[in-house]
Amino acid sequence: MxxxxxxxxxxxxxxxxxxxxxxxxxxxxxxxxxxxxxxxxxxxxxxxxxxxxxxxxxxxxxxxxxxxxxxxxxxxxxxxxxxxxxxxxxxxxxxxxxxxxxxxxxxxxxxxxxxxxxxxxxxxxxxxxxxxxxxxxxxxxxxxxxxxxxxxxxxxxxxxxxxxxxxxxxxxxxxxxxxxxxxxxxxxxxxxxxxxxxxVESPRWLLSHDRDDQALAALKKLRRKDDVDAGLCEVELEAIAYAIQYDKTHATARxxxxxxxxxxxxxxxxxxxxxxxxxxxxxxxxxxxxxxxxxxxxxxxxxxxxxxxxxxxxxxxxxxxxxxxxxxxxxxxxxxxxxxxxxxxxxxxxxxxxxxxxxxxxxxxxxxxxxxxxxxxxxxxxxxxxxxxxxxxxxxxxxxxxxxxxxxxxxxxxxxxxxxxxxxxxxxxxxxxxxxxxxxxxxxxxxxxFAPELKGRSLEEVDELFQKFRWGWEYKGYKTTGVGAAVAQAEHGELANTKEVADVAEVDEKNVPGTQVQVNLV
Missing domain, CATH: 1.20.1250.20 (MFS general substrate transporter like domains)
Structure with missing residues (x-):
């Protein structure tokens, strides 16, 4: 950008x-x-x-x-x-x-x-x-x-x-x-x-505590008016919501x-x-x-x-x-x-x-x-x-x-x-x-x-980046494909609607079979 x-x-x-x-x-x-x-x-x-x-x-x-x-x-x-x-x-x-x-x-x-x-x-x-x-x-x-x-x-x-x-x-x-x-x-x-x-409280924190309406209101205050009018806040929050639910399903955070x-x-x-x-x-x-x-x-x-x-x-x-x-x-x-x-x-x-x-x-x-x-x-x-x-x-x-x-x-x-x-x-x-x-x-x-390069990455991309060992200089050129990539695209305004988030989610589910995550934010 x-x-x-x-x-x-x-x-x-x-x-x-x-x-x-x-x-x-x-x-x-x-x-x-x-x-x-x-x-x-x-x-x-x-x-x-x-x-x-x-x-x-x-x-x-x-x-x-x-x-x-x-x-x-x-x-x-x-x-x-x-x-x-x-x-x-x-x-x-x-x-x-x-x-x-x-x-x-x-x-x-x-x-x-x-x-x-x-x-x-x-x-x-x-x-x-x-x-x-x-x-x-x-x-x-x-x-x-x-x-x-x-x-x-x-x-x-x-x-x-x-x-x-x-x-x-x-x-x-x-x-x-x-x-x-x-x-x-x-x-x-x-x-x-x-x-x-x-x-405002962090929209991610609000979303993780099932306070979806407050999360959306907070995110709209934080983002540009053009992005709010274009519905990009809903898209970004949808991607974040999926990432949170996905992570709760696949990880325990113990x-x-x-x-x-x-x-x-x-x-x-x-x-x-x-x-x-x-x-x-x-x-x-x-x-x-x-x-x-x-x-x-x-x-x-x-x-x-x-x-x-x-x-x-x-x-x-x-x-x-x-x-x-x-x-x-x-x-x-x-x-x-x-x-x-x-x-x-x-x-x-x-x-x-x-x-x-x-x-x-x-x-x-x-x-x-x-x-x-x-x-x-x-x-x-x-x-x-x-x-x-x-x-x-x-x-x-x-x-x-x-x-x-x-x-x-x-x-x-x-x-x-x-x-x-x-x-x-x-x-x-x-x-x-x-x-x-x-x-x-x-x-x-x-x-x-060893130090990783994470410039411009969404928080949700990180788990994919660390799935295997990489030398420090290899992080910059790696292209993520899962739900983290969807959040990154949403934060950059590159996803047009929530359907695209769902498409990424579908691909991600195929990569990790046996898991069903439902997110109905918007």
Whole structure:
């Protein structure tokens, strides 16, 4: 259809709904950036540190125990979303965040403050799955990458915001220096509260819960007026309805099905996507970026460099988001991984010198900036694009849950272990970058040989694509023929009526004998 044709499928209301849900990731972006800098702010250290600083154990706990809350949110996301829908989850996220901020502002000691952050991370665990799943379900196939990936630049821009606030209070010693950055985290909640009543539930979710009329009404709000008038919404929903019924007949969506002969590939790929996301340097920077710069002797300039790093990360995430539906997922993953190998290794090598010049320090900082840019261009953005795509219809929420659980465990591991890893001679201080370079090399191999290209595919096509093993470059040229192809054609406006959907269904039934699926939507 072409770039312009693809974007003609977008509507202001579609953008509004996705944007409202993506606002929740501002919560995560503000928290990670703010707390990464709080650990170097005198106002926060005077209140919560030990003699004006954090012990190694406090650093480890502060940057890891919060992931207990995130894990709780991750493992409860799928059952809550399946039963109550995405809008209920959005309201729950906002409510939990209010409670968390109140506890943090009222806290008088280190343990209470960390408990408040841990509660916030329950909401973060829900956010991980809610945004990507909701966006992937309501967006047309041609624009799914852009809308599913919007959560990354929202978090990146929020990180710039958080780093900027902390830079302003770099020399403040009173409580206001840490209370303002924490209190600002209520702003996303206000935005969500204003916009929430005007969003719609996912038509796919409504259809799967036998609320056909509401599903059609929601889809008509999301699609172009020309498509609504032409009856294409009925066609698209008919194809989706058949796909849902077909999947319920042929698959059970049990947890053990993640390891069947056809689904295990998606499971393994999901684990790897969310393993490489935090393990190439991203998680370490989020937790210790500002304090790391201070350890290099950069003083209060570390706060300025933190802003620039987050800004480069935001640019990288936005670049990936704008390009993913044009050039595809694989090229960006490959390029980003190759650059991560380069910048992680270069930063580690220069920063490990016993005597560094000002030029050396500047290059190290530049490498960290470009590392963050490369991570956001590739794994940080595409983990939340590709994994929801790989899940098809019924396994999508479970795969997202698996992926975000791996992400939580990875962030917890790096947050807790990094202070201790840096005590060993082989990975002392900046030498930890060599570890990130090794993982980036593994990510590059995976991206070249195995990462699937799912640009422009409907969610319903995915199961057919993964029926047998394919090399990463083989996905792009494969032509699907089953019900997934019908949904893809409907989303592109290439099916004229529901009879054509029925024709595809008839062909699909012949391929899988002994199954009768009846769908009478329109």
């Amino acid at each position: 072409g770039f312009k044709g693809d974007w003609k499928q977008a509507t202001p209301y579609l953008g509004f709904c996705v944007f409202t849900f993506c606002w929740t990731n501002v919560i995560f972006g503000l928290d990670t950036s703010t707390f990464g800098s709080l650990q170097a702010l005198p106002s926060w250290l005077n209140q919560f540190g030990t003699n004006g600083s954090l012990t190694t154990l406090q650093k480890a706990l502060a940057n890891s125990i919060v992931y207990v809350g995130r894990l709780a949110g991750t493992v409860t996301f799928e059952p809550i979303a399946e039963r109550y829908g995405y809008k209920v989850l959005l309201a729950a996220i906002a409510t939990v965040q209010v409670v968390s901020v109140i506890i943090q502002l009222a806290s008088g000691n280190f343990n209470t403050f960390i408990a408040g952050r841990t509660i916030s991370y329950v909401a973060v665990g829900w956010i991980d799955g809610t945004i990507s799943s909701y966006a992937s379900e309501i967006a047309p196939a041609a624009l799914r990458g852009f809308f599913s990936g919007l959560l990354a630049p929202m978090a990146n821009l929020a990180s710039v915001w958080g780093a900027g606030m902390c830079q302003h209070y770099a020399t403040e010693t009173q409580k206001v220096g840490w209370m303002v950055p924490i209190g600002i985290q209520l702003i996303p909640v206000v935005m969500i509260a204003i916009c929430w009543p005007f969003t 947890w053990r099905d993640l390891f069947t002969s056809t689904a295990y590939k998606q499971t393994i790929y999901t684990i790897l996507f969310f393993f490489f996301y935090p393990s190439t340097g991203n998680a370490f920077y989020n937790a210790y970026g500002t304090t790391f710069f201070k350890s290099l002797g950069l003083g209060n300039a570390a706060f300025t460099y933190a802003i620039l790093c987050q800004l480069l990360g935001a640019i990288g995430g936005t670049t990936g988001l704008l390009l993913t539906d044009r050039v595809g997922r694989r090229p960006l993953l490959i390029i980003g991984s190759a650059l991560l190998v380069l910048f992680d290794g270069l930063a580690a090598g220069l920063a490990s010198k016993s005597v560094r010049t000002t030029t050396d320090n500047n290059v190290v900082v530049a490498c960290w900036m470009l590392m963050l840019w490369s991570a956001k261009l590739s794994w940080a953005t595409h983990a939340y694009i590709v994994v929801p795509e790989m899940g098809g219809i019924r396994m999508r929420k479970k795969l997202v849950m698996v992926g975000t659980t791996v992400d939580v465990l990875g962030n917890w591991l790096w947050g807790f272990a990094a202070p201790y890893i840096q005590l060993a001679d082989a990975t002392k201080g900046p030498k930890i970058g060599y570890l990130f370079m090794g993982f980036a090399g593994m990510a590059l191999i995976f991206a070249i040989f």
